[in-house]
Each structure stands twice: as structure tokens, then as C-alpha cells.
Amino acid sequence: xxxxxxxxxxxxxxxxxxxxxxxxxxxxxxxxxxxxxxxxxxxxxxxxxxxxxxxxxxxxxxxxxxxxxxxxxxxxxxxxxxxxxxxxxxxxxxxxxxxxxxxxxxxxxxxxxxxxxxxxxxxxxxxxxxxxxxxxxxxxxxxxxxxxxxxxxxxxxxxxxxxxxxxxxxxxxxxxxxxxxxxxxxxxxxxxxxxxxxxxxxxxxxxxxxxxxxxxxxxxxxxxxxxxxxxxxxxxxxxxxxxxxxxxxxxxxxxxxxxxxxxxxxxxxxxxxxxxxxxxxxxxxxxxxxxxxxxxxxxxxxxxxxxxxxxxxxxxxxxxxxxxxxxxxxxxxxxxxxxxxxxxxxxxxxxxxxxxxxxxxxxxxxxxxxxxxxxxxxxxxxxxxxxxxxxxxxxxxxxxxxxxxxxxxxxxxxxxxxxxxxxxxxxxxxxxxxxxxxxxxxxxxxxxxxxxxxxxxxxxxxxxxxx
Amino acid sequence: xxxxxxxxxxxxxxxxxxxxxxxxxxxxxxxxxxxxxxxxxxxxxxxxxxxxxxxxxxxxxxxxxxxxxxxxxxxxxxxxxxxxxxxxxxxxxxxxxxxxxxxxxxxxxxxxxxxxxxxxxxxxxxxxxxxxxxxxxxxxxxxxxxxxxxxxxxxxxxxxxxxxxxxxxxxxxxxxxxxxxxxxxxxxxxxxxxxxxxxxxxxxxxxxxxxxxxxxxxxxxxxxxxxxxxxxxxxxxxxxxxxxxxxxxxxxxxxxxxxxxxxxxxxxxxxxxxxxxxxxxxxxxxxxxxxxxxxxxxxxxxxxxxxxxxxxxxxxxxxxxxxxxxxxxxxxxxxxxxxxxxxxxxxxxxxxxxxxxxxxxxxxxxxxxxxxxxxxxxxxxxxxxxxxxxxxxxxxxxxxxxxxxxxxxxxxxxxxxxxxxxxxxxxxxxxxxxxxxxxxxxxxxxxxxxxxxxxxxxxxxxxxxxx
Numbered sequence: 001x002x003x004x005x006x007x008x009x010x011x012x013x014x015x016x017x018x019x020x021x022x023x024x025x026x027x028x029x030x031x032x033x034x035x036x037x038x039x040x041x042x043x044x045x046x047x048x049x050x051x052x053x054x055x056x057x058x059x060x061x062x063x064x065x066x067x068x069x070x071x072x073x074x075x076x077x078x079x080x081x082x083x084x085x086x087x088x089x090x091x092x093x094x095x096x097x098x099x100x101x102x103x104x105x106x107x108x109x110x111x112x113x114x115x116x117x118x119x120x121x122x123x124x125x126x127x128x129x130x131x132x133x134x135x136x137x138x139x140x141x142x143x144x145x146x147x148x149x150x151x152x153x154x155x156x157x158x159x160x161x162x163x164x165x166x167x168x169x170x171x172x173x174x175x176x177x178x179x180x181x182x183x184x185x186x187x188x189x190x191x192x193x194x195x196x197x198x199x200x201x202x203x204x205x206x207x208x209x210x211x212x213x214x215x216x217x218x219x220x221x222x223x224x225x226x227x228x229x230x231x232x233x234x235x236x237x238x239x240x241x242x243x244x245x246x247x248x249x250x251x252x253x254x255x256x257x258x259x260x261x262x263x264x265x266x267x268x269x270x271x272x273x274x275x276x277x278x279x280x281x282x283x284x285x286x287x288x289x290x291x292x293x294x295x296x297x298x299x300x301x302x303x304x305x306x307x308x309x310x311x312x313x314x315x316x317x318x319x320x321x322x323x324x325x326x327x328x329x330x331x332x333x334x335x336x337x338x339x340x341x342x343x344x345x346x347x348x349x350x351x352x353x354x355x356x357x358x359x360x361x362x363x364x365x366x367x368x369x370x371x372x373x374x375x376x377x378x379x380x381x382x383x384x385x386x387x388x389x390x391x392x393x394x395x396x397x398x399x400x401x402x403x404x405x406x407x408x409x410x411x412x413x414x415x416x417x418x419x420x421x422x423x424x425x426x427x428x429x430x431x432x433x434x435x436x437x438x439x440x441x442x443x444x445x446x447x448x449x450x451x452x453x454x455x456x457x458x459x460x461x462x463x464x465x466x467x
Numbered sequence: 468x469x470x471x472x473x474x475x476x477x478x479x480x481x482x483x484x485x486x487x488x489x490x491x492x493x494x495x496x497x498x499x500x501x502x503x504x505x506x507x508x509x510x511x512x513x514x515x516x517x518x519x520x521x522x523x524x525x526x527x528x529x530x531x532x533x534x535x536x537x538x539x540x541x542x543x544x545x546x547x548x549x550x551x552x553x554x555x556x557x558x559x560x561x562x563x564x565x566x567x568x569x570x571x572x573x574x575x576x577x578x579x580x581x582x583x584x585x586x587x588x589x590x591x592x593x594x595x596x597x598x599x600x601x602x603x604x605x606x607x608x609x610x611x612x613x614x615x616x617x618x619x620x621x622x623x624x625x626x627x628x629x630x631x632x633x634x635x636x637x638x639x640x641x642x643x644x645x646x647x648x649x650x651x652x653x654x655x656x657x658x659x660x661x662x663x664x665x666x667x668x669x670x671x672x673x674x675x676x677x678x679x680x681x682x683x684x685x686x687x688x689x690x691x692x693x694x695x696x697x698x699x700x701x702x703x704x705x706x707x708x709x710x711x712x713x714x715x716x717x718x719x720x721x722x723x724x725x726x727x728x729x730x731x732x733x734x735x736x737x738x739x740x741x742x743x744x745x746x747x748x749x750x751x752x753x754x755x756x757x758x759x760x761x762x763x764x765x766x767x768x769x770x771x772x773x774x775x776x777x778x779x780x781x782x783x784x785x786x787x788x789x790x791x792x793x794x795x796x797x798x799x800x801x802x803x804x805x806x807x808x809x810x811x812x813x814x815x816x817x818x819x820x821x822x823x824x825x826x827x828x829x830x831x832x833x834x835x836x837x838x839x840x841x842x843x844x845x846x847x848x849x850x851x852x853x854x855x856x857x858x859x860x861x862x863x864x865x866x867x868x869x870x871x872x873x874x875x876x877x878x879x880x881x882x883x884x885x886x887x888x889x890x891x892x893x894x895x896x897x898x899x900x901x902x903x904x905x906x907x908x909x910x911x912x913x914x915x916x917x918x919x920x921x922x923x924x925x926x927x928x929x930x931x932x933x934x
Contacts, residue, residue, distance in 0.1 A: 031862065109819075113819050152860045152861060152862065153862060155890065156859065156860050156861070156862055156890055157860035157887070157888070157890075158888045158889060169785075170785070171783065171784060171785025171786075172830075173782070173783030173784070173785060173786065173830060173858050173860070173861065174783060174785035174786065174789075176858070176860040176861070177783070177786075177858050177860055177886040177887050177891075178886065180860050180886075180887040180888035180890075180891065181886055181887055181888055181891075181907075183888050184887070184888030184889050184892065185888075222785065224785065224788060250785060250788040250789050250792060251788050251792065252792045252796070253791065253792045253795035253796060254795070255791045255792075255794075255795050255801045256788045256789070256791035256792035256795065257788075259784075259787050259788045259791045259823075259825050259827075260788050287910070288793075288908055288909075288910035288911075289789070289886060289907075289908040289909070289910065290907070290908055290910070290911075315640070316638065316640030316641060316644070317638060317640070317726075318636075318637070318638025318640055318641035318689065318691065318717060319638075319640065319641065319644075320726050321691060321717040321718050321723045321724075321726045321727050322641075322717050322723070322756070324720065324722045324723040324726045325717060325718065325719045325720045325722075325723035326755075327722075328720035328721075328722050328723065329719070329720060334722045352576075352580050356726075358726050360726075363639075363640060391640050391643070391644050392623065393619040393623050393624035393640070393643040393644055393647050394619060394623070394640065394643070395498060395619065395620060395623055419644040419645065419647075419648055419756060420624070420644050420647040420648055420651070421624070421625045421647035421648055421650050421651030421652075422625060422651050423622065423623050423624075423647075424644075424647065424648075425651065440648075440756075440757070441755055441756040441757055442755075442756070443754070443755035443756065443757070444755075444757075
């Protein structure tokens with residue numbers, strides 16, 4: 001088992017914080033990937049220098065083109081390579097001569113279509129000389145430094161705001177779809193990396209790097225097959241003691257797994273083995289796309305609950321019932337509210353409200369009634385976490401509920417469940433942007449709560465093993 | 468067991484197609500429910516006559532107010548009652564004298580807070596004289612006739628477009644949230660009915676009515692507890708032979724069930740009993756809010772598959788793998804494509820495409836490549852249904868894919884899976900509005916496909932039993 005040295009890991013910083021970038025293969029054609037990537041850099045808030053390389057052009061998008069990386073007059077940290085597969089090796093030789101620190105190889109046409117020799121060349125040529133992500137990737141995105149090699153135009157794929165989730169994806173298209181989705185929901189990302197064929201950098205390298213990254217609060221991984229299962233397991237085991245990791249394994253079934261081999265050429269393992277491995281390593285397993293992100297945002301933004309006793313506060317009785325069902329069906333408990341909690345809420349709310357858990361504040365509840373309930377429940381030692389249901393169809397509830405939840409001083413996790421249309425989605429986005437994870441249904445909120453409880457057990461075990 | 472007579476059922480038409488409506492209790496205050504409901508009627512495309520009743524006002528919203536229903540100069544089909552609970556009985560006496568055919572009692576303050584006697588009065592007073600929905604409801608909505616007694620203002624809760632799903636909800640707030648959600652996703656509804664405390668009309672009446680309703684293609688029900696379990700079972704058994712019914716039972720767990728009794732006062736049953744009962748009766752059970760609607764739209768808009776052999780067509784390999792996993796994990800099969808299908812697709816697509824199932828058309832696939840694949844797969848006798856994955860982040864795929872799918876002549880079901888942000892959501896809405904159900908993830912598409920397969924088995928059993 002080959003452990004990754006800290007030095008090699010720290011070199012990955014050139015992907016996310018390069019002072020200069022060369023896009024190699026910038027076409028004049030605005031529909032081509034090289035052109036789109038170069039244009040995205042020019043339009044973005046990226047603060048370093050960006051250079052275009054194209055031996056057949058003098059100027060593109062008003063910028064000088066260099067015939068090769070070697071001709072660029074200043075040093076280059078990151079090369080984004082978007083040339084035909086057969087030309088990649090020569091470009092890499094140029095990069096090495098230029099002492100380029102890192103390269104993202106967007107070009108496809110390697111092991112994924114059987115050209116394994118060409119891919120091995122990449123590995124051999126760059127070994128110990130520079131770090132490489134790819135080939136066959138849409139590359140990387142950093143919301144903070146604005147490094148963005150994603151070749152989907154922004155009118156097709158929105159870019160997510162700054163945030164705490166970092167996301168490693170073995171599939172580029174999957175990553176693009178998820179970034180687009182999280183952007184539209186206001187869920188912030190720190191970094192996104194599509195790892196493609198993994199000629200050099202793989203999921204383990206990135207886990208090591210992101211575990212030390214201060215801007216990453218939780219790591220989400222979409223994986224079709226590990227490059228080195230044993231090493232992945234050991235790495236996860238160590239890292240999850242510090243930082244939560246959520247993993248979605250594609251190719252869990254025999255049929256899915258054989259689809260993987262025709263997709264990326266890598267072999268996917270057995271579902272049960274993965275499930276067991278993930279559990280043992282303290283990794284939270286997601287079973288769907290939604291779970292991957294919905295667990296990650298809870299883990300990235302909310303504190304961990306002490307245990308599994310959950311309170312539900314709602315302005316619609318039906319949603320309270322559905323929350324109760326979903327919590328119990330996921331192995332969680334409805335907190336038994338203490339007498340003093342019941343007493344204090346009873347005193348301040350109308351008679352027709354039945355003070356229990358779920359606590360149905362009824363349709364005429366405004367922000368102040370939520371405040372009374374939240375204060376009491378959050379100070380109740382028999383409550384570990386709370387799901388707040390907000391049905392915003394009802395006029396009694398105003399936008400100030402967002403401020404109440406965002407500014408609520410608590411060390412207990414709050415997850416919001418809110419189902420609806422435009423008005424609701426606007427408020428969900430306001431909450432997401434300010435660190436309160438929101439969910440479209442009780443079932444999804446309950447599953448995210450379970451992820452928090454499960455990860456709190458991982459951390460507890462760590463404390464016990466250190467004691 | 469009391470069977471519902473056809474005559475009594477047919478009286479329910481006055482709720483959905485009234486020629487005249489009286490809103491009783493129209494406040495001057497624009498925030499009050501009576502005012503909002505009256506205003507909604509005036510602003511909507513409802514074609515009948517609408518009258519306001521308020522003994523303390525002459526004019527509201529530019530319309531004459533009548534001191535009581537009795538004073539209205541023409542006949543009234545439907546009364547919407549929004550007065551304090553203690554005044555409801557008197558209003559009902561007026562309605563009966565006026566020969567009003569049906570009443571929606573929006574007013575709350577009856578059995579749900581222990582005032583069962585007041586509720587019994589409603590039942591007794593109106594028996595065999597008029598039909599009553601409520602009390603304690605947000606009432607009804609008909610997308611075709613524009614009857615709309617929902618008291619949430621339209622800027623808080625959008626109204627869904629015309630469509631084929633009819634939705635019965637025991638919780639008003641739940642119904643409002645779902646209508647709002649389906650409106651924003653472009654999912655059409657035929658009718659919505661919140662049944663509240665069920666002093667008269669209950670879920671069985673509505674099932675009978677909707678089963679005969681030509682505008683209803685599928686029935687969705689949110690139920691906390693049946694009024695008469697045995698009768699519901701027998702009714703479902705009969706109706707599901709003609710029309711698909713999807714049911715979400717809240718209060719499946721002991722904890723959820725005790726929350727039900729404090730919410731509506733009705734008793735919820737045991738989860739396993741319900742699951743068994745629903746299966747036996749040919750009803751499709753939903754286990755979450757999403758499932759309730761996502762199953763219903765598949766059943767309302769798509770033909771039934773012959774069996775469970777599913778093809779997947781995608782422009783992103785990862786999504787193909789996830790679809791395969793999700794189909795298998797839901798007990799469905801990946802269709803084994805026939806040789807002629809493989810041959811014909813092979814002939815028309817680039818060499819680097821691996822023609823199999825899932826069929827990954829890769830990121831440069833445009834509409835024409837989808838057309839080749841769809842044509843071949845749909846004509847393949849070994850394929851019963853198809854999931855089409857559309858990753859719209861990629862520029863190669865244009866909006867004409869919507870027309871291709873909508874105009875595709877087939878008797879096999881098509882479900883679309885598309886994950887993304889604004890651009891994607893726009894296209895999903897275009898597809899939904901034109902009858903192609905779309906899903907945000909492979910897992911959700913696969914579950915909806917299972918609902919289609921399960922219902923096709925219900926229909927097959929019916930054919931066998933008739934033979």
C-alpha cells in the first residue's frame with residue numbers, strides 16, 4: 001500500500017490556486033471546448049494571468065496566442081490541455097520543459113475507448129515532474145479562486161456560489177449536472193474535481209488534499225470504481241475522523257457494474273462489500289444523487305447532534321405526521337419534550353395548539369410563534385436536533401422566518417423542510433445561502449438528519465479511541 | 468358496508484361545475500380567507516355567477532353584498548362557507564332553504580379541537596339535502612372550470628395548469644404545498660379536494676366520482692386515516708381496475724399515528740395492514756410526497772408497459788450506470804437489445820459509441836442521434852419501456868429534443884431523467900406540460916417506472932379474471 005506523501009499532496013494546490021494558467025488548444029470556433037474554457041477564464045473573477053496557446057492563430061478573443069507553452073514569457077502554474085489525444089504527449093513534454101506545475105487534460109480518446117498505451121505514456125512522461133488531472137475530464141472548478149475549466153457554457157450550466165462542500169466526481173457529465181443543480185438551489189461549493197481516467201491524480205490524492213483544506217467542510221464523492229480499494233479504505237478511515245465524507249457508489253448492481261466497464265473501462269465492485277467498507281471507514285453512504293448532496297450540505301453546514309432525539313416544529317399538521325413517520329422509519333427518535341418546555345410554550349401560544357412533538361403551530365403561526373417554540377425546544381436537554389417545517393403558502397408566515405433561523409444561536413442542528421413552488425424556492429435559496437440546509441420533503445430531511453446522527457457516532461468513536 | 472349510490476355520487480358535480488357560487492363570509496379585510504376566496508373567483512376565468520354574502524357590508528371589491536344566501540336573487544349551486552364555527556349551522560339552514568346543492572365549509576373549530584357535537588350537527592342538518600365538503604378544509608380546485616376555494620393568495624401559492632391528475636388530500640396545508648409545487652414544475656392537475664373533517668363527503672365518495680370523471684387520468688390520495696377502512700378497500704379494488712390510484716398513508720408508524728390523532732382527531736392504522744390492503748386492492752403505495760406525485764404523473768400520462776424490460780438511453784455514462792443500478796434495485800430488468808437494434812444503431816452512430824443497454828450516446832449526441840436510438844429501441848420487441856436521460860448542460864443537445872420526445876409515436880412508456888439548474892428546469896417544464904413525465908434523478912425515474920409496471924400487472928389480472 002502506497003501512502004501519499006504530504007509533499008505530493010500539497011502540489012495539488014497548483015490546480016486550485018495557480019498564479020498563471022495556459023489554455024492549450026484555444027480554438028477560434030466559439031463552440032469548441034478550448035475556446036469556451038479560455039473565454040470563461042477571461043470573463044471570470046480569476047485574478048491570475050491567463051494565456052492562450054494555438055500555433056495557428058495570432059489573436060483570439062482580443063488576446064495574443066502563443067504557438068506553444070514554451071513561448072509564454074512568464075512562468076505557468078497550470079496548463080489546461082484541450083488538444084486532440086494524439087497531440088497530448090507533445091504538449092506535456094513542452095509543459096515539463098517549461099516547468100509547469102500541474103495540468104488538467106480535458107482531451108478524451110484514451111483508455112475509455114481502449115487506447116491504454118497512450119494513457120500510460122501520460123503517466124510515465126509526467127511522473128515526479130508535474131501533477132496531472134485527467135485525461136477525459138471536464139476538469140476543475142474553485143468557487144473562491146475562480147479557476148474554472150468546465151467547458152459547458154454558463155448559460156447551459158450555472159456555476160455554484162462559494163460554499164463548504166467539495167465534490168470529487170469520476171464522471172464529468174455527472175459533475176456538471178450536479179454543479180448546475182446546486183447552483184440553481186443556492187447550495188455553495190468550495191471545489192469540484194472531475195477525475196476522469198486518473199492517469200495521475202486520483203480520489204485518494206484529492207481526499208488527502210481536501211481533508212487539509214480549510215475551505216472544505218464536507219467532501220462528496222461520486223465513484224464508479226476505486227483505483228486502489230484498500231488504499232481508499234485506509235484513507236477514508238483516517239480522514240473521516242476529521243472531516244465528513246459522503247460517497248455515492250455507481251455500479252452497485254451487476255448490471256450497473258458492467259455498464260461502468262463500458263463507460264470508463266474501470267471495474268466496479270460488489271455493492272455489499274462497498275457498503276460494509278464505507279460503514280467501517282466512517283464514510284456516509286448515499287444511495288442516490290439527491291442523498292449525495294443533501295447529506296453533504298447538512299454535514300458541511302450544521303453542528304453534530306449529541307444523539308438521535310429529534311423535535312419537529314411545523315405550521316401544517318400533515319407534514320408533522322410525515323416527519324414523525326420518516327424519522328422513525330429511519331431509526332431516529334421523536335424527542336420526549338421536557339415538562340418545562342411544554343409549560344413555557346403552552347403559556348405563550350393559543351389554546352387550540354396541542355403542545356407536543358411534532359409541535360403543530362397551525363396555519364396562523366407567524367415568526368414569533370416559531371421563535372417561542374424554537375427557543376424552548378433548543379434549550380431542552382432532551383432534544384438533540386430539530387426539523388423545522390415551513391409551509392410558505394400560508395400568508396401568516398413572512399420572510400422574517402429566514403432571519404430567525406439564520407441568526408438562531410444554537411449548537412444543535414437545524415434542518416428545514418419546505419415544499420412548494422416559486423415563493424418557497426426563493427426562501428429555500430435564501431436559507432441555503434446562509435447555511436441552513438433545506439429539503440423538499442419530510443422524508444429527505446429525515447434522511448439527512450440520519451446522516452448527521454451517523455457521523456456524530458463516527459466522531460464519538462474517535463473520541464473514545466483517543467481516550 | 469354502505470355502498471354509495473350513483474345518484475349521490477353524481478351530486479358531487481355541483482362542487483366542480485357549479486353554475487353559481489355564493490361565498491358566505493366575505494370580509495372587507497383583504498387578508499381574511501373569505502375576502503381572498505371571493506377575490507380569487509372574481510379574478511379567475513370562472514364563468515358562472517359569484518355572489519358575496521356579508522350582512523354587515525353593502526359592497527366589497529366593487530360587488531354587491533347580500534345579507535344572507537336566501538336574499539340572492541338567483542339559484543345557487545355551491546356555497547363556500549367562511550364564517551366562524553358557531554355560525555355555520557345557521558348558514559347551512561339558509562342554504563337548505565335556498566336549495567343550495569353543495570357547500571364547502573372552510574371554517575375550522577370542529578372535531579379537530581374536540582367540538583364533535585357541532586360537527587355532528589352539520590352531518591344531521593344536511594343529510595339528504597345537500598352535499599358538504601369539510602369543515603376545516605382549504606376546499607377544492609378545478610383547473611378546467613376554475614372553481615377555486617383555496618384561501619392562499621396566488622403570490623404565495625401558484626395554481627397548477629390543466630392536467631390529468633386528481634388529488635384528494637386529508638390535510639389542507641399538505642394539498643396547498645403540493646399544488647404549489649406541481650404548478651412550479653408544470654405538472655397539470657384536474658381537480659384538488661381537501662376533505663378535512665369529512666362531515667359528509669369522504670375519500671370514498673370522491674373516488675367514485677373521479678373514477679367516472681373523464682378529465683381524471685390518475686388519482687392521488689394523501690390519507691391520514693380512512694373513514695371506513697373496509698369500504699375504502701372494496702372501492703379501491705373496484706376502481707383500480709379502471710383507473711390508477713396512488714396513495715400516501717401518513718401515520719404509518721406508532722409515533723406518526725399518534726401525531727395524526729392530535730392533528731385531525733382520526734385514528735390511523737398499522738403500516739403493514741395498509742401496505743397489504745393497498746397491494747391487494749391494486750392501489751400503488753407511495754412512501755413519500757415525491758413518490759405520490761411522481762408515480763401519479765407517470766400513470767396519468769404514459770401508456771402501460773407490457774412487462775419489466777427497460778432500455779436506457781443517455782448522453783452521460785455515469786447516469787446510465789446509476790439508472791441501471793436503480794432499475795435493478797427496484798426489481799426491474801435491463802432489456803437485452805435484439806441484434807437488429809444493435810445493428811441499426813451501430814450503423815448510424817460514431818465508432819466510439821458502445822451500443823448496449825444502457826446506451827451511452829456520449830456528450831456530443833444531438834437530437835438526431837437520440838432519434839436513431841429511440842426509433843430502434845422502441846421498435847424492439849424485447850423492450851417494454853424506456854428511460855431517456857437528458858443532460859442539458861452539454862451544448863450538443865438542443866431544445867428540439869423536447870419536440871422529438873413529445874411527438875414520438877409509441878405505445879411504450881417514456882420517462883425522462885434530467886438533473887440540473889435553470890436551463891434544465893425550463894426544459895423539464897416544457898416536457899411535463901406536454902405529457903412527458905420528467906424526474907430529477909435516475910432513482911426517482913426508476914421508482915416511477917416500477918409504479919407503471921406494477922399497475923400494468925393490476926390491469927393484467929383484471930383481464931385474466933374477465934377471461
